[in-house]
Amino acid sequence: MRTKVVPTIVLYDYLIVPIQIELDDATIEKLQMQLLNEISERKIRGIIIDVSMVDVIDSYISFVLSETAGMAKAMGCYTVICKIQPQVALTLAQMGIKLKDIYTTNTLEGAIDILNQLD
């Protein structure tokens, strides 16, 4: 197994990704590659990215997250982002950033519900 930037948890055929590190440009790019590899190697059908610990999501991080979700979709895998902090949501909305190809929920349970419905 390759070295991971973020430790992940497999639950059924879903991949839970709790981001508990600072997302700089190099890290988010490595994370993109890691997730695509995990989808392919472990037959993942849904990714849940928990961003409750992420303090800043700027336009580039948003871009890479949406891009990753688009790539995952092409591999038959849906992406849900859960627990965006209120001040991060406020900043994203005020900047006019839309997270394309991404479902959002406020809880981990909600994320699993969405993925179950999509299957």
Place this chain on the structure above:
Amino acid sequence: MYDKSFNDIDINVHDYDIFLKIKDENDIAVSRQMAKSFAQKNDFSLADVTKIATVISELSRNIYRYAKEGYIYIKKKETEPDKDILIEIIAYDRGPGIENVERAIAGGYTTSERSLGLGLSGIRRLMDSFYIKSEVGKGTVVVAEKRRRKF
């Protein structure tokens, strides 16, 4: 030290609380962290701390991506006579400059392949004041301010 004919803003390093040189991809995260701590230390609300950190992140990336090298200046200002507390941010570089500034700040336009084109327009929306001056072949200066809100 600076080209005054281009830069009509007189930047004196000593007036600023934070002075950062951006020349490395890691500097984006470093400047973001420093801006965040500075806004927290000055009792800005959590929402505004996040906005300031996001703005610095966008400005630093623009410098790194388009100009390769540049500077970020941050200071606390107190306005007279109302005694409002402000954080002023200046991003300065001597990079290639922006060809069409109006189009760049309108949002949704980018010359980079991997970008949403919402950096500059986002900064303008997140801050209380925004000024940009850019000249092709000379560089870019962005000045933005955020006022501390009284609750």
